[in-house]
Amino acid sequence: MKYFIHILLFFTLTGCAGNIPGDDLASVDPTGESVNIKEVSDTDSFLDDDFDDLDDFDDFGGEVADLPSYSDPLEPMNRLFFSFNDKLYYWLLKPVSNTYSAILPFDIRLSIGNFVNNIAAPIRLLNNLLQWKLEESGIVISRFVINSTLGVYGFGDPAFREFGLEPKPEDFGQTLGVWGVGEGIYFCWPILGPSNVRDTIGFAADAYSHPMVYYVDELAVSAGYYVASRVNLLSLNPDVYEDLKKYSLDPYVSMRQVYLDYRRGKIADKVMLQKTDNQL
Numbered sequence: 054m055k056y057f058i059h060i061l062l063f064f065t066l067t068g069c070a071g072n073i074p075g076d077d078l079a080s081v082d083p084t085g086e087s088v089n090i091k092e093v094s095d096t097d098s099f100l101d102d103d104f105d106d107l108d109d110f111d112d113f114g115g116e117v118a119d120l121p122s123y124s125d126p127l128e129p130m131n132r133l134f135f136s137f138n139d140k141l142y143y144w145l146l147k148p149v150s151n152t153y154s155a156i157l158p159f160d161i162r163l164s165i166g167n168f169v170n171n172i173a174a175p176i177r178l179l180n181n182l183l184q185w186k187l188e189e190s191g192i193v194i195s196r197f198v199i200n201s202t203l204g205v206y207g208f209g210d211p212a213f214r215e216f217g218l219e220p221k222p223e224d225f226g227q228t229l230g231v232w233g234v235g236e237g238i239y240f241c242w243p244i245l246g247p248s249n250v251r252d253t254i255g256f257a258a259d260a261y262s263h264p265m266v267y268y269v270d271e272l273a274v275s276a277g278y279y280v281a282s283r284v285n286l287l288s289l290n291p292d293v294y295e296d297l298k299k300y301s302l303d304p305y306v307s308m309r310q311v312y313l314d315y316r317r318g319k320i321a322d323k324v325m326l327q328k329t330d331n332q333l
Contacts, residue, residue: 123313124238131241135305138246142294146287154288162285164208169282170220171200171207176262180223184231189221196220225262226255230320239309247312 237250
């Protein structure tokens with residue numbers, strides 16, 4: 054029962070505080086990694102180079118012709134939830150994030166983000182191993198050891214600054230994609246934001262893999278950790294959602310496409326590699 058409560062809390066607070074109205078606004082996932090969607094949406098070459106090739110393959114790595122780029126049969130309901138998340142962002146999350154940013158300097162907030170990323174290393178390690186990325190798994194272990202020691206419990210990131218070891222974020226949704234599981238229909242969850250069947254299952258698995266589920270017995274402590282980590286992440290990626298809305302004729306459609314393109318791109322590096330290997 055305790056684990057169920059922790060996972061439910063993880064779902065609610067992760068989406069609410071970190072990525073309203075979208076799960077990848079600042080790519081919020083249990084790994085703690087973040088991606089600035091403004092950079093994705095504003096970089097034409099990223100979309101053109103990476104996703105033009107991706108369109109030629111289905112979820113199983115095979116060539117397809119004229120398949121729809123998404124499945125959204127629940128669009129009326131999803132739009133309703135999108136509107137709810139939009140109001141929640143402006144009425145609650147943005148004021149809280151602004152106040153938090155005014156109190157804590159950027160360097161401190163960045164250090165907190167480093168700590169959150171470091172403590173979630175087991176999730177990245179597990180999913181790199183499940184995808185048979187042995188070199189990347191070694192980098193995850195090295196980063197954790199270096200940042201936990203030289204980085205003072207992970208508040209610093211000397212593994213990247215001093216040793217050039219870049220983060221290797223992988224989650225179970227990506228792992229399922231690499232295994233050939235299709236994404237299924239698109240969801241815009243209330244509070245949690247955009248997702249799909251595969252990523253929803255993956256998100257639950259990652260939540261259950263988080264060390265906080267096993268080492269914290271008090272619900273209040275878990276609540277404080279998740280709220281603080283998500284608000285902190287949002288404070289490091291301000292105005293991303295607003296910029297997306299500003300340049301979108303239909304913010305719902307833009308958010309859906311950015312999310313799906315980003316998630317497909319995360320999976321495509323492995324899927325496309327497998328396709329190439331099979332042709333050699």
